[in-house]
Each structure stands twice: as C-alpha cells, then as structure tokens.
Amino acid sequence: xxxxxxxxxxxxxxxxxxxxxxxxxxxxxxxxxxxxxxxxxxxxxxxxxxxxxxxxxxxxxxxxxxxxxxxxxxxxxxxxxxxxxxxxxxxxxxxxxxxxxxxxxxxxxxxxxxxxxxxxxxxxxxxxxxxxxxxx
Amino acid sequence: xxxxxxxxxxxxxxxxxxxxxxxxxxxxxxxxxxxxxxxxxxxxxxxxxxxxxxxxxxxxxxxxxxxxxxxxxxxxxxxxxxxxxxxxxxxxxxxxxxxxxxxxxxxxxxxxxxxxxxxxxxxxxxxxxxxxxxxx
Amino acid sequence: xxxxxxxxxxxxxxxxxxxxxxxxxxxxxxxxxxxxxxxxxxxxxxxxxxxxxxxxxxxxxxxxxxxxxxxxxxxxxxxxxxxxxxxxxxxxxxxxxxxxxxxxxxxxxxxxxxxxxxxxxxxxxxxxxxxxxxxx
Amino acid sequence: xxxxxxxxxxxxxxxxxxxxxxxxxxxxxxxxxxxxxxxxxxxxxxxxxxxxxxxxxxxxxxxxxxxxxxxxxxxxxxxxxxxxxxxxxxxxxxxxxxxxxxxxxxxxxxxxxxxxxxxxxxxxxxxxxxxxxxxx
Amino acid sequence: xxxxxxxxxxxxxxxxxxxxxxxxxxxxxxxxxxxxxxxxxxxxxxxxxxxxxxxxxxxxxxxxxxxxxxxxxxxxxxxxxxxxxxxxxxxxxxxxxxxxxxxxxxxxxxxxxxxxxxxxxxxxxxxxxxxxxxxx
Amino acid sequence: xxxxxxxxxxxxxxxxxxxxxxxxxxxxxxxxxxxxxxxxxxxxxxxxxxxxxxxxxxxxxxxxxxxxxxxxxxxxxxxxxxxxxxxxxxxxxxxxxxxxxxxxxxxxxxxxxxxxxxxxxxxxxxxxxxxxxxxx
Numbered sequence: 001x002x003x004x005x006x007x008x009x010x011x012x013x014x015x016x017x018x019x020x021x022x023x024x025x026x027x028x029x030x031x032x033x034x035x036x037x038x039x040x041x042x043x044x045x046x047x048x049x050x051x052x053x054x055x056x057x058x059x060x061x062x063x064x065x066x067x068x069x070x071x072x073x074x075x076x077x078x079x080x081x082x083x084x085x086x087x088x089x090x091x092x093x094x095x096x097x098x099x100x101x102x103x104x105x106x107x108x109x110x111x112x113x114x115x116x117x118x119x120x121x122x123x124x125x126x127x128x129x130x131x132x133x134x135x136x
Numbered sequence: 137x138x139x140x141x142x143x144x145x146x147x148x149x150x151x152x153x154x155x156x157x158x159x160x161x162x163x164x165x166x167x168x169x170x171x172x173x174x175x176x177x178x179x180x181x182x183x184x185x186x187x188x189x190x191x192x193x194x195x196x197x198x199x200x201x202x203x204x205x206x207x208x209x210x211x212x213x214x215x216x217x218x219x220x221x222x223x224x225x226x227x228x229x230x231x232x233x234x235x236x237x238x239x240x241x242x243x244x245x246x247x248x249x250x251x252x253x254x255x256x257x258x259x260x261x262x263x264x265x266x267x268x269x270x271x272x
Numbered sequence: 273x274x275x276x277x278x279x280x281x282x283x284x285x286x287x288x289x290x291x292x293x294x295x296x297x298x299x300x301x302x303x304x305x306x307x308x309x310x311x312x313x314x315x316x317x318x319x320x321x322x323x324x325x326x327x328x329x330x331x332x333x334x335x336x337x338x339x340x341x342x343x344x345x346x347x348x349x350x351x352x353x354x355x356x357x358x359x360x361x362x363x364x365x366x367x368x369x370x371x372x373x374x375x376x377x378x379x380x381x382x383x384x385x386x387x388x389x390x391x392x393x394x395x396x397x398x399x400x401x402x403x404x405x406x407x408x
Numbered sequence: 409x410x411x412x413x414x415x416x417x418x419x420x421x422x423x424x425x426x427x428x429x430x431x432x433x434x435x436x437x438x439x440x441x442x443x444x445x446x447x448x449x450x451x452x453x454x455x456x457x458x459x460x461x462x463x464x465x466x467x468x469x470x471x472x473x474x475x476x477x478x479x480x481x482x483x484x485x486x487x488x489x490x491x492x493x494x495x496x497x498x499x500x501x502x503x504x505x506x507x508x509x510x511x512x513x514x515x516x517x518x519x520x521x522x523x524x525x526x527x528x529x530x531x532x533x534x535x536x537x538x539x540x541x542x543x544x
Numbered sequence: 545x546x547x548x549x550x551x552x553x554x555x556x557x558x559x560x561x562x563x564x565x566x567x568x569x570x571x572x573x574x575x576x577x578x579x580x581x582x583x584x585x586x587x588x589x590x591x592x593x594x595x596x597x598x599x600x601x602x603x604x605x606x607x608x609x610x611x612x613x614x615x616x617x618x619x620x621x622x623x624x625x626x627x628x629x630x631x632x633x634x635x636x637x638x639x640x641x642x643x644x645x646x647x648x649x650x651x652x653x654x655x656x657x658x659x660x661x662x663x664x665x666x667x668x669x670x671x672x673x674x675x676x677x678x679x680x
Numbered sequence: 681x682x683x684x685x686x687x688x689x690x691x692x693x694x695x696x697x698x699x700x701x702x703x704x705x706x707x708x709x710x711x712x713x714x715x716x717x718x719x720x721x722x723x724x725x726x727x728x729x730x731x732x733x734x735x736x737x738x739x740x741x742x743x744x745x746x747x748x749x750x751x752x753x754x755x756x757x758x759x760x761x762x763x764x765x766x767x768x769x770x771x772x773x774x775x776x777x778x779x780x781x782x783x784x785x786x787x788x789x790x791x792x793x794x795x796x797x798x799x800x801x802x803x804x805x806x807x808x809x810x811x812x813x814x815x816x
Contacts, residue, residue, distance in 0.1 A: 003643045004679030008672040012534065014422040014449040014491075019193060030194060032201065038491035041422040041449005043534050051679050054647075057563060058574060059639035064673050065576065083422075083446035095195035099139045103190075126420065126451050128144040129200050135140030135187050148398065150286040150313040150355075155601060166602060168609065174355035177286040177313005179398050219286075219310035231603035235547045239598070262284065262315050264552040265608050271548035271595050275779045276815035280808040291465060302466060304473065323815050326783075329699060330710060331775035336809050337712065367467035371411045375462075400416040401472050407412035407459050427737060438738060440745065503739035507683045511734075536688040537744050543684035543731050556806065558694040558721040558763075582763035585694040585721005587806050627694075627718035670692065670723050 004120075005061045006049040009071045011080035014041040015096040018085070039083060042125050044101070046075065048109060051118035062117065070112050075105055098125040102133040138254075141197045142185040145207045147216035150177040151232040154221070175219060178261050180237070182211065184245060187254035198253065206248050211241055234261040238269040274390075277333045278321040281343045283352035286313040287368040290357070311355060314397050316373070318347065320381060323390035334389065342384050347377050370397040374405040412528075413469045414457040417479045419488035422449040423504040426493070447491060450533050452509070454483070456517060459526035470525065478520050483513055506533040510541040548664075549605045550593040553615045555624035558585040559640040562629070583627060586669050588645070590619070592653060595662035606661065614656050619649055642669040646677040684800075685741045686729040689751045691760035694721040695776040698765070719763060722805050724781070726755070728789060731798035742797065750792050755785050778805040782813040 016039045017031040027035045034040070048071055052061045082088060084096040090104045102123040110119055124130040152175045153167040163171045170176070184207055188197045218224060220232040226240045238259040246255055260266040288311045289303040299307045306312070320343055324333045354360060356368040362376045374395045382391055396402040424447045425439040435443045442448070456479055460469045486496060492504040498512045510531045518527055532538040560583045561575040571579045578584070592615055596605045622632060628640040634648045646667045654663055668674040696719045697711040707715045714720070728751055732741045762768060764776040770784045782803045790799055804810040 001678035002680060003646065004676040005643065006674050006676075010534075012448050012450055014447040017195070022193075030199075033489035036489050036491070036495070038494040039422040039447055039449065040420050040489040040491065041447070042420055043451045054641070054643040057566075059561070059641035059644045061643055061675075063574075081441035081444050081448040083444070083448065086446040087444070097190070097195035099141065099190040099197055100195045102139065126418075130142050131197075132140040132142075134137035136138060146398075148312050148314055150311040153603070157601075166607075169353035172353055172355070172359070174358040175286040175311055175313065176284050176353040176355065177311065178284055179315045217305035217308050217312040219308070219312065222310040223308070233598070233603035235549065235598040235605055236603045238547065262282075266550050267605075268548040268550075270545035272546060273814035274816060275782065276812040277779065278810050278812075289467070293465075302471075326777070326779045329701075331697070331777035331780045333779055333811075335710075369462070369467035371413065371462040371469055372467045374411065402414050403469075404412040404414075406409035408410060425739070430737075438743075505734070505739035507685065507734040507741055508739045510683065538686050539741075540684040540686075542681035544682060554806075556720050556722055558719040577761035580761050580763070580767070582766040583694040583719055583721070584692050584761040584763065585719065586692055587723045625713035625716050625720040627716065627720065630718040631716070670690075 002051045002118075003054055003061050004049050004051045005064065005067075006047050007064050007067045007071065008045060008047045009068065009076055010043060010045050011076045012041065012043050013079050013082050013084050014039040015084040015091070016040070017095055017097060019095060039085070044079075045124035045130075046071070046105065047122040048105075049120040049122070050113065051120075052116060062113075070109065074108050074112055098123055098129065098131045099133070102131045106133050138187045139190055139197050140185050140187045140256075141200065141203075142183050143200050143203045143207065144181060144183045145204065145212055146179060146181050147212045148177065148179050149215050149218050149220050150175040151220040151227070152176070153231055153233060155231060175221070180215075181260035182207070182241065183258040183260075184241075185256040185258070186249065187256075188252060198249075206245065210244050210248055234259055234265065234267045235269070238267050242269050274323045275326055275333050276321050276323045276392075277336065277339075278319050279336050279339045279343065280317060280319045281340065281348055282315060282317050283348045284313065284315050285351050285354050285356050286311040287356040287363070288312070289367055289369060291367060311357070316351075317396040317402075318343070318377065319394040320377075321392040321394070322385065323392075324388060334385075342381065346380050346384055370395055370401065370403045371405070374403045378405050410459045410526075411462055411469050412457050412459045413472065413475075414455050415472050415475045415479065416453060416455045417476065417484055418451060418453050419484040420449065420451050421487050421490050421492050422447040423492040423499070424448070425503055425505060427503060447493070452487075453532035454479070454513065455530040455532075456513075457528040457530070458521065459528075460524060470521075478517065482516050482520055506531055506537065506539045507541070510539050514541050546595045546662075547598055547605050548593050548595045549608065549611075550591050551608050551611045551615065552589060552591045553612065553620055554587060554589050555620045556585065556587050557623050557626050557628050558583040559628040559635070560584070561639055561641060563639060583629070588623075589668035589674075590615070590649065591666040591668075592649075593664040593666070594657065595664075596660060606657075614653065618652050618656055642667055642673065642675045643677070646675050650677050682731045682798075683734055683741050684729050684731045685744065685747075686727050687744050687747045687751065688725060688727045689748065689756055690723060690725050691756045692721065692723050693759050693762050693764050694719040695764040695771070696720070697775055697777060699775060700773075719765070724759075725804035725810075726751070726785065727802040728785075729800040729802070730793065731800075732796060742793075750789065754788050754792055778803055778809065778811045779813070782811050786813050 017034040050062050084091045102121045106121045122132045153170040186198050220227045238257045242257045258268045289306040322334050356363045374393045378393045394404045425442040458470045492499045510529045514529045530540045561578040628635045646665045650665045666676045697714040764771045782801045786801045802812045
C-alpha cells in the first residue's frame with residue numbers, strides 16, 4: 001500500500017478573470033467582481049502531494065526539503081507577488097481560475113518529479129474556495 | 137482528468153441524539169451526554185465538492201458563487217440557527233448524527249446539481265469530529 | 273514584567289437569546305434567528321489567561337495542567353453538551369449572550385484562582401464572533 | 409469592567425507598495441517584490457473590536473449583526489475585489505501598507521460607531537503578517 | 545455508499561531521523577538538521593478515519609467516543625511526551641519518519657478495529673508537512 | 681496613536697522540564713510527563729510584535745522582511761531542530777518552560793531592535809497552551 005506525502009507552500013498574487021473573446025458586459029455578467037479590470041488578489045495556499053512507497057533506507061517517500069525546494073524554484077518563484085495575467089506566460093491566453101492555476105502547477109511539477117510518484121495538487125484561493133487536481 | 141472544486145459554508149444548530157424506540161436509559165447508555173433532552177449544539181462547517189471538467193470558455197468547473205447560493209438557499213437557510221430535531225422535517229424520524237446530516241445534505245443538493253458533476257459532502261461537527269459522504 | 277499564560281478549552285452547548293420582559297415580537301426583532309424558541313447551538317472555544325511572575329523553582333506562572341483541570345471541573349463540566357438556558361442556574365435570569373457567558377465564567381474562575389493572578393476570559397461563539405473580559 | 413466584542417470579516421484585494429516621490433530603483437530597493445508595478449494581492453482578514461458595557465436589556469455590548477452590516481457597507485464593499493491603489497480614493501496618495509489600511513479602516517468606522525465604544529482594528533495581510541491599531 | 549468518519553487527536557514527541565547502517569556524515573547529508581543527535585520534536589496531529597455504513601439504530605458508523613478511547617489507549621498513551629527513538633519499541637529499528645509513524649499507527653489500530661471498517665491514517669508532523677496511509 | 685506590527689515564525693524543538701536541585705521524584709511529581717528524561721518536543725509558533733509610528737515615507741512601522749530576517753538569524757537558527765536543554769546555552773541552567781523561552785527570546789531580540797519600538801513575544805507551545813511577555 002502506498003503512502004501520500006504532502007507539502008504546503010503559499011504565494012500571493014493578483015489576477016483577473018476575463019475571456020478576451022467576450023464583451024466587457026459578458027465578462028462582467030459571468031465573472032462579476034472577479035473581472036474587475038484593475039485586478040484583485042489572493043493569498044494562495046498550495047498543497048503538493050506525492051504517492052509512493054517509503055524507501056527502505058530513509059523511510060521517506062520523498063524528501064520534503066527537496067519537494068519544498070522544487071515548488072519554490074518552479075512554482076512560487078514564478079507566481080509569488082506577481083500579476084498572474086500580466087507577469088506570467090501561463091495565463092496570457094488562459095483564464096487564471098483556481099482550476100486552471102492548479103492544472104498549470106500540476107503540469108509544471110509533473111516535469112520535475114519522477115513518474116513513479118503520482119502527483120496531486122490542492123489549491124486554496126480563499127479559505128472557503130479550493131480545488132484539487134486530478135480528482136476522481 | 138477531472139478537477140474537484142469545493143465551497144465551505146457553515147451553520148449553527150441545536151440537536152439531540154435519540155432513538156425513540158429505545159428507553160431513556162438505553163439512549164443515555166449509547167449516546168451519553170449527546171442525548172441530553174434539552175439539546176446541545178454545534179457550529180457545523182460544511183464543505184461541498186463537485187467533480188467535473190473545467191469549461192473551456194470560463195475555466196470554471198462550476199461557478200462558486202452559484203454553488204454558494206444553492207447551499208444557502210437549500211441547506212443553510214433550513215438548518216442555520218435551528219433545532220435539527222424539532223425545526224426540520226428531515227430529522228423528525230432520523231437521528232441527527234453527523235453521518236445522517238451529511239447524507240441528508242447530499243440528497244438535498246443532488247437534486248439541485250446536474251448529474252454530470254459528482255457530488256461529495258464533508259461535515260465538521262467539531263474541529264475533532266467530521267464525516268465525508270460518499271466515501272470509498 | 274509579568275507573563276501571561278493561556279489555556280484553550282472548548283464546550284458545545286445549545287442556547288437561545290431571549291428577554292422574558294419583552295414580547296415575542298420584540299425578542300424576534302432584537303435577537304432575530306438567535307431567539308428561535310427551540311434553541312440553536314455553538315462549539316464555544318474558551319481561552320483562560322492568567323498574568324503573573326514565573327516561579328523561580330518551576331519556571332511556571334501557573335501549572336497549565338492544574339488550570340485545565342480547574343476549567344474542566346468548574347466550567348466545561350457544567351456547560352458542555354448542555355442547554356445554557358434550561359440546564360444551568362447561571363442563565364435562568366440572564367441572557368446567555370457571549371458577553372454574559374464570558375462574565376459568568378470569569379466570576380466562576382475568579383473564586384478558584386488566587387488573586388495574585390490577573391484573570392482574563394476570551395470566548396469564541398463562532399470563528400467570526402468573539403468576546404474578551406475584562407477589556408481595557 | 410468593560411467587555412470587548414469582535415467581528416471578523418474579510419476582503420480580497422490587489423495592491424502595490426510605492427512611494428511616488430522616489431525613483432523606481434528606490435521603490436524596488438525598499439519595497440522589494442511588494443513594489444511589482446503590475447500589483448499582487450492578498451486575502452485580508454479584518455477583525456473589528458468594540459469595547460463597552462453590556463446593555464442590561466439585551467446582554468449585548470453591540471449587536472454583531474449590526475457591526476457586520478456596518479463593516480460590509482462602509483469597508484468591505486469598498487475594498488473587496490478591488491485594486492487598493494487604483495480603485496479607492498483612500499490610497500491615491502497613501503501607500504497601502506497593512507499599517508495604513510488599518511488606520512484608514514479605523515477612521516472610516518470611527519465615524520459610524522458611537523464614541524462611547526472604544527474601537528480597535530486588527531488586519532491580517534497574510535497568516536504571518538498582521539497589524540493592530542491603535543496599540544499601546 | 546459508505547460514509548467516512550474521522551477523529552482528530554494529538555501527541556507531542558521527540559524524535560531523530562537516523563539510519564544506524566550509515567556513517568554520521570551520511571545521516572547528516574541525507575537527513576540534515578532532522579538528524580540532530582540530541583533530538584528535536586513536534587506536535588503531531590493525528591486523524592483516524594473509518595469507512596463503513598451507518599448503523600440503522602444509532603445513525604453512527606462508529607462511536608467517536610469509542611474511537612477516541614481506542615486511539616488514546618493504544619496510540620497516544622504510548623507516544624505522547626515520549627522520545628519515539630528511545631521510549632518506544634516500534635522505532636528501535638525503524639526510522640521515525642512521518643511515513644513510518646503513520647504505518648505503525650495504522651498497524652496498531654488495525655488490530656483494534658473490526659475489518660468491516662476500512663481504516664486510514666493522516667498524520668501532520670508540522671502544519672506544512674503531512675502524510676496519509678494507505679493512499680491511492 | 682501607535683500601530684502594532686506582528687510577524688509569525690516557527691521552530692521545532694525537543695525539551696524536558698527539570699529542576700536539577702530537586703530529586704527525580706519531585707521533578708516527576710511537579711512536571712509529570714513533561715519531565716520525561718528522554719525529552720519530548722513541540723512545534724513552537726512564535727509571534728513577535730513591535731509597536732511604533734508608521735514612517736511617513738514608507739508607511740511601515742518596521743519592515744516585516746527585516747523583522748523576519750532578525751528572528752531567523754537570532755532566534756530560530758539557534759532553536760529550530762534543537763534540543764533546548766542540551767543544544768543551547770540559554771537553558772543550561774534555566775528550565776525551558778514556555779514562559780522562560782518567551783523571556784529568553786524577548787531578551788535576544790531586545791538587543792537587536794531599537795528601543796523606540798516596544799517589543800512583545802507570544803509563544804504557542806501547543807495549540808492549547810501559549811504565553812505572552814511582557815503582559816499587563
């Protein structure tokens with residue numbers, strides 16, 4: 001049976017929900033105040049989970065220090081204190097909803113972590129709204 | 137792969153654990169102080185989770201504002217600041233354990249949310265006791 | 273300079289806000305859904321704080337185990353899983369608002385704790401509503 | 409002795425720390441990544457505290473429902489999902505540090521709440537950084 | 545469909561990560577400051593989850609009071625305020641990583657809880673590092 | 681009126697409560713399981729608060745990045761993943777109760793922070809036990 005190990009990190013960012021193919025009225029209608037043209041922001045809490053077998057020599061599934069370093073190097077250094085729409089390439093043509101941010105983070109980290117480990121992302125946009133990817 | 141989106145709401149309610157087919161002694165024996173005839177109460181924290189694919193136009197699996205409104209209209213407006221045993225029809229003949237409250241909430245919301253979305257309920261009765269439905 | 277030491281405990285109780293000298297209409301008008309005749313309830317989080325000098329032999333201002341035992345014996349054993357209006361003498365003629373519950377707990381504990389220690393009570397009725405007594 | 413009553417609310421906003429009388433280099437040097445020209449953001453947690461005597465008829469120092477409504481009408485409706493620098497008049501010429509935001513909120517609410525009540529503001533910019541005003 | 549019921553308990557313990565077959569240098573290299581020979585410690589938060597069908601008479605999947613008692617008798621009484629490496633038999637020859645502690649707790653409780661209930665363990669070593677067993 | 685600014689940091693450490701002038705029996709009697717000779721441990725949460733006037737140029741009372749760096753350099757680097765009794769000079773002859781740890785941290789930081797700022801320490805030993813220094 002596998003063990004899941006999780007590391008929690010955070011980043012603070014501005015964003016705006018917006019579909020460029022829609023009129024301003026439709027963006028306002030669908031996204032409400034989340035579509036404010038001058039942006040708003042969040043303290044995002046990010047939990048990265050890996051599933052695997054504990055190594056018999058270390059007792060670790062994965063070194064949490066190494067996982068923390070990977071998250072900081074590849075995710076939070078790119079997103080922390082940034083405007084997700086304007087300062088990152090990922091959301092130039094992708095709406096930075098919590099769902100899409102979680103999928104982007106999963107894709108970034110999937111390239112950094114050996115495929116022997118299943119990878120899951122949980123992202124809190126606020127204390128009351130959060131997403132998980134993949135989910136089943 | 138699907139994304140799970142979750143919304144947290146809360147309600148404050150009184151309840152009493154009680155099986156009307158049992159003697160008072162047996163109710164006291166099985167439910168202890170939770171069977172106090174004058175009721176006690178909790179701040180229930182409710183997390184509602186939907187699983188689905190993000191919409192390509194919005195980037196949403198489900199509009200969290202709409203989910204919050206559904207929960208308030210169909211669940212918390214009926215349970216908040218109520219006596220679950222006396223003020224709601226759901227627990228007239230059903231013991232209001234956390235397990236049963238979660239199942240009742242699932243049934244209420246299942247009628248409001250399209251079947252393309254899987255639905256899960258997590259309910260905290262206290263910070264130390266909580267339930268999830270369905271679980272596997 | 274003094275040190276403040278604090279112990280957090282909790283209890284779950286039902287209550288109803290109600291002034292018996294008022295009509296039902298006025299109770300409803302002032303207290304809203306908090307005046308539901310069938311009661312509602314909360315998970316109360318209670319923080320008891322003592323101020324004093326650390327003892328030179330122990331390094332303790334007060335033994336937290338002893339403080340925890342005092343709180344359980346004199347406060348939570350009387351309030352936990354109870355209906356504050358019906359099951360306790362304290363609120364027979366006193367409205368069990370968070371303010372009044374905090375004052376009652378302060379008076380109970382003030383009799384148990386030597387006057388060399390200043391005593392303060394903090395009581396969370398919900399995560400978003402809380403009171404402190406005395407305050408200045 | 410007085411009782412302090414507190415209400416917690418929240419708002420999500422974008423901001424940028426910036427002194428217009430300084431060069432970009434100096435802003436960058438002093439405020440670091442908090443001076444990102446495209447803004448970043450936070451989930452601000454706001455706690456408003458009033459000190460007073462419980463009313464003998466209600467047992468309330470202040471109706472928390474009324475306090476919550478005042479905060480929403482006068483504070484969070486103006487700041488939530490806004491860019492503090494661009495969308496509010498308060499920070500046109502005032503750097504939106506947590507300190508200054510707390511002082512602004514205090515001034516707004518001081519005009520709404522009778523002077524018989526002392527007023528205090530606590531504002532969490534992140535879980536790890538927070539301010540209180542006034543403090544002594 | 546099954547319901548999952550969970551109980552949260554905690555214990556405070558000292559430990560040291562160390563592989564006796566390795567040199568001190570290699571232990572230091574792999575485990576860093578977690579291998580400090582004089583130990584360090586944590587407030588462990590333990591969540592025990594059982595999956596099953598609610599009983600038709602009680603509405604309980606499992607009595608949380610009974611589960612809490614089992615955890616205290618068989619787990620926290622053995623681990624709380626202990627040195628996991630020196631004071632327990634479980635980690636004499638097993639590195640007390642969060643992964644291994646969770647597996648040990650699962651094995652202890654599996655013997656106490658009827659096999660009709662699936663059993664899962666979640667263990668927080670810190671607020672930012674936690675593990676789950678079994679996971680899939 | 682002054683503003684209080686606070687920064688939260690954490691460290692994980694082992695300790696043992698023990699008075700070397702007492703017999704083992706008396707240590708056991710007074711400190712209970714906290715006197716376990718093989719130590720136990722905690723995740724300490726440390727909140728450092730400074731009181732002062734916001735600077736008119738920056739809007740800061742104190743740069744939180746600078747405060748965080750001071751805490752890490754002078755406090756958590758010395759205490760994190762350490763045995764407080766054996767690995768630090770501060771508790772060679774001083775019992776590492778939460779009270780004494782808070783006083784030691786206050787003395788360390790008082791030398792690093794200009795006297796124009798009042799300094800306060802809040803230290804959580806567990807979620808349920810915490811101390812503040814100085815208090816009045």
